[in-house]
Amino acid sequence: MSTGNAEIINVTIKVWRQNGPSDDGHFETYDQAITTDASFLEMLDLLNDSLNEQGLEPIAFESDCREGICGTCGVMINGRAHGPQKATATCQLHMREFQDGDEIVVEPFRAAGFPVIRDLAVDRSPLDRIIEAGGYISVNTGAASDANLTPVPKDAADQAFDAAACIGCGACVAACPNSAAQLFTSAKIGHLALLPQGQAERWSRTEEMVEVMEEFFGSCTNHGECHEACPKEISLDFIAFMNRDYVKAKIKNRALSGQA
């Protein structure tokens, strides 16, 4: 979409290059002329085209939907996860956020749980391990049940939806000085624990997801950086909710609800 006053700017891209997981990696600098109407990833695409033409290895980065819903595209841009614009995933960031002559530093998300695969691409699969530990509800298959069989009040649905908006991009971990995955995990736990369908496995889910999270990620000190970085603006309230449910899960008599 043109804003009508697009201009061409020249930017210097200082980007992390790492030739595989065991390579040490280093920064390389490239110049790129780009219209301010282009998205950040389109700018990287053009840069890769010219690297290809020069016979150089293009920069590896991930993207899929390019509309802010799949969560694959996150990188650190000038020290901020997903770049300078609030509530925006990297793929939805546009070059009009930058000025002519800017140097833009692009790095992969950093955390022990996110090893670099190549250049800007990191392995975010530990987030999948957390989901596998309980980020689902168990439903016996059969004929699909009527959509409105279980009444959910509108407000509760809205709250659960706010949590469900998490796209699993990992920006919260990247921005966190402790590399904690509290915002992601609590969004997933909150999403299910706020709905009637999530109650049957509520306590075992919370306990197991938190414990798998702690196998990979750090300990939250309530800085709040995750919320600032989150493209979906997940609230810190979910972290508090998870912290309480976790210790409740430990103390509760779960035998009676079959979740021991």
Added chain:
Amino acid sequence: MAQTTNERYRVTPVRSKKRSWPFPLNIYQTAVGRKWVMALTGIGLIGFVLIHMIGNLHVYEGPARMHEYAESLRTLASGIVPKGFILWLLRFGLLVMFGLHLHSAITLKNFSGHSSNTATLVGGAKKYEGGRDHIAAGYASRTMRWTGPIIALFLFYHLADLTWGWWLGDDFVPGDPYHNVSESLSSLPVAILYIVANVALAMHIFHGAWSMFQSLGVNNPKYNHLRRGLATALAGVILVGNLSFPIFAQTGLINEDNRECPASEINVVECLAEQAEGH
């Protein structure tokens, strides 16, 4: 149908799950549970600091009242239990809380350190080449791991100073806290030390008293807006109260002139007790 995942592509966990301890110790094994312990002991320690500060305001009532207050701590509930029993119980409780607070802080710091070890670490915090704009993390929250050790070191100094009387030597008069406080804090370097340490303490409480609500999951739109205010008020009250002692000792409001029971006398403690009785 279960998807099969090739094990080779799995990211190895930063730490492996340990065999769990018996309930309720297993809560302390996890980082989320350990933060609960940090928060609960934090509440206890803030309570202590607040009462300690309020109690010490007796210094403004003069040497006799200060002595009386100090004595009253020893004789708490002395009708039921031996003299000093409650005081020692409190001291023991404080020691346990302080130990747990410290242990959880150190272990969780390492925990987070290991979880960030592929990043460049500067002073235990992640550092990005593009600079780390801290947007939400305030100065107080980022310096918890500095203000904490400062407070611990100061606590040791403070105990050695006014409980054990190591530095005052012969000038230290057991049972005459007014004299000891005024003697110690009238030295400018000591007063500065107390001021610096208490600013660190207030900053620590400013973040801690807010953070503990989150750690404990005490979060409710009905009162969320009050949490920051409460933390600020607690930190502020404790700061003002505690700073008043070194400042007034320096400016002369707390002084040794015109004492009815000169601290140099042998029977100063009896004299103070009699004077307090006379009130």
